[in-house]
Amino acid sequence: MKKAFITGIAGFVGQHLARLLLDTGHTVSGIYCMDSDLPAIEPEIRKNLTLYQCDITDKQAVAGVFSNINVDVVYHLAAVSHVPFAEHNPARAFDVNTMGTWNLLDAVKDIPHSKFVLISSCEVYGRQSCGRRLFTESDPVLPSNVYGVTKASAEMLCNSYAHRYGLRTIIFRPFNHIGAGQACTFVASDFARQIVRIERGDVAPEITVGNLDVMRDFSDVRDVVSAYIIAGETISDNGLFNVCSGNPITIRTLLDTLLSIANADISIKVDTEKFRKNDNDYFGGSYKKLFDRTGWKPVIPLEKTLTDILNYWRKQSYVKY
Ligand code: A2R
DSSP, X not given: OOEEEEETTTSHHHHHHHHHHHHTTOEEEEEEOOGGGGGGSOHHHHTTEEEEEOOTTOHHHHHHHHHTOOOSEEEEOOSOOOHHHHHHOHHHHIIIIIIHHHHHHHHHXXXXXXXXXXXXXXXXXXXXXXXXXXXXXXXXXXXXSHHHHXXXXXXXXXXXXXXXXXXXXXXXXXXXXXXXXXXTTSHHHHHHHHHHHHHTTSSOSEEEESOXXXXXXXXXXXXXXXXXHHHHHHOOSOEEEEESOSOXXXXXXXXXXXXXXXXXXXXXXXXXXXXXXXXXXXXXXOOHHHHXXXXXXXXXXXXXXXXXXXXXXXXXXXXXX
């Protein structure tokens, strides 16, 4: 039985990853940050996990967690994951995303035969004048916001540990991924939650949106975590891979698709206050390298993903604003 370890296990992706790892016969342990994170993990999953409370910015605490355990693969998801939050809290973003990664690398490098899977981000590509072609892993790293810089520097640390200590590392650059359980600070959840409030008659049938013209490359989180596991299991040397759909769409298309499956007639109100400053207007990626190496490709259609997100919100008894 393979032993997997997840940092950020109580987060959106961490929970999906834990579920799939358990379903595929792994033992799973992981780090969560706050007491308030624990109830976020479904009891059915939680009872099968070994959990450690640890702030990854605390080097000694991280070393303590790994001093007595044996793991095959560490999936490092814990992060300040929200781009605007990182922009407004750069010191915290660097502390968690960069220094936290360093603390983990330092602890994991001494575990024999372990593999370190860093979840970076497409934001490392930044706002490049590449036209609207798909980013590949050989494109330059030119982050244009704080979050992208924190992830780029985490990647560099990862590479340096691979070279200096022979640590096996895989770096993923996921593009936007969406699914049930994602926070409402992310666009698909925000729209779905508003739609469900309208369906319930809680608010007027008008959805408030930001910039609908930016393009993003959306994948279902369940496809994304399956990529992490396939690569974590099968790739034995170091690697760097995009994870994406290869099919960037505008936020308008995402919204139109959601509205087409909603149970209400809804009008759209654009609120320019919701436009992000310093936002990249285009992200589209190629997953060819990962496909060539592992055979992975996304399989869940966008309509299915969005239906599942809507159904998730419909099941919540109280959809607060
Ligand atoms: O901040 P919390 O208490 O919600 O916990 C988050 C956790 N985390 C930490 N864990 C340990 N020590 C820290 N200093 C620390 N700071 C944050 O990481 C949360 O449970 C988790 C991240 O989960 P989400 O914010 O839901 O992100 P998501 O969407 O699961 O993204 C996973 C990865 C991240 O590396 C993103 O940057 C990347 O995928 O796109």
